[in-house]
Amino acid sequence: SQKIEQNSEALNIQEGKTATLTCNYTNYSPAYLQWYRQDPGRGPVFLLLIRENEKEKRKERLKVTFDTTLKQSLFHITASQPADSATYLCALDPDSWGKLQFGAGTQVVVTP
Amino acid sequence: NAGVTQTPKFRILKIGQSMTLQCTQDMNHNYMYWYRQDPGMGLKLIYYSVGAGITDKGEVPNGYNVSRSTTEDFPLRLELAAPSQTSVYFCASSPGNGESTDTQYFGPGTRLTVL
Structure with a gap:
């Protein structure tokens, strides 16, 4: 199965700065890659999806890139706010049936 | 819409006991999934269903069973609970009708804690 790696160390960042998270995968290249946000004690919430033929996707202050050559996705939170503090999960779908494989997530802590 | 609801929120089981985790969605979604999340780990797929009457195994199905008799409900059954099944269980759904299939x-x- 796919191995999905995300930074295990928490990312501490000052309010207003840009947070950049990395998701690396091995083996096959998925048709698309997703990013979810998870708050403590709650289920993941979908943020963005990027397809293999898309280099970049944006939604408000969020930006995702997808490099199938490097087998890597970068997730950016610009002008970060304390409310952005959460764990961010990267997920890949091996065969487009929605059977997502998740990374362990990276915790982001934004301080005022 | 309530979205996806799960019951119970918390449960403690003794080794060897059985229980059913309930999951209901009111979005008329075709696809439903069960994941488990262990501390510091990514979510792992247990079972999934693409419609009523159709289920299939995910990555970690051993020790679990599912059924899908209606579009709305997708219960997960634990038989003979073991400490290794101590985890947080998440149910998810997605439309499964084309472009919007992808969002869960x-x-x-x-x-769930098994002692």
């Missing part, structure tokens, strides 16, 4: 909506989770 998650329930709040059930925290």
